[in-house]
Amino acid sequence: MKTTETILRYGTREIRYNLVFTERKTLGIKVFPDLSVKVTAPLGSKMSDIEEKLKLKSKWILKQQDQFESYRPVITERKYLNGETHLYLGRQYLLQIEKAESPSVKLYRGKMIVYTGDSDSKAVEKIIKNWYRQKATSIFDQALTEKLNLFTQYHITKPHMVIKWMEKRWGSCTRNGKITLNTELVKAPKACIEYVMVHELCHLVIRNHTKDFYDLQAKIFPDWQKWKEKLEKTLA
DSSP states (O other), X not given: OOEEEEEEEETTEEEEEEEEEESOSSOEEEEOTTSOEEEEEETTOOHHHXXXXXXXXXXXXXXXXXXXXXXXXXXXOOOOOTTOEEEETTEEEEEEEEEOSSOEEEEETTEEEEEESOOOHHHHHHHHHHXXXXXXXXXXXXXXXXXXXXXXXXXXXXXXXXXXXXXXOSEEEOTTSEEEEEGGGGGSOHHHHHHHHHHHHHTTTOOSOOHHHHHHHHHHOTTHHHHHHHHHHHTO
16 A cells, blocks of 8 residues: 655644555544644545545644644753752652662652662663653553543443553554553642543543543533643643
8 A cells, every 4th residue: 555745734834644555535634742643545636636635634634743742741851960859749859879789769858769789870770761651651550540431421341551651642552452551640730630530531432532531521621621731830
């Protein structure tokens, strides 16, 4: 199946899309979380007809891209040195590296104390990231259990949850009910984590970012916009 990358101009913006011709009878448009756009057109369609239909949907495409863009994390690079600040559940902690035989992390009076036999920044980074992952596993599982109870009328089966470091999104949800969350979220306030959890659970009811989707999200988590903004500011 041949795919052609094409550009459509809409005002001052460009819409880059991958065009595929298939045996379907109507034009299909899909916007992905990485902001890519796939257009599926019937065999034999004229480019002029395709572009005309795309122009009519350009506003919707850009809106979808903007929504995905606002949901992407901005992760600050860390050097893992003494005195550097690190976040956990929305609070800042000063990194303090201490010599010890067994690696561990302790929060004490505004400090994130890392005990390690190797003070190399890479070793410290590994210890902190392992600690974040352990904390995320517990906190995210609790958030999933609590928020799933708000969806009882939709008869959702508890989804399988995966936690991993991601650069381009806070979370994702597949059609077969797997939710993936960014470990980075454990640095944000608990309500921000709950917002992302609700957002992904809503996708188990409504797949796309339609008005119905946001109506459902507002019904389940009325303050979602407040915590979305807080998430963006906290981890910017």
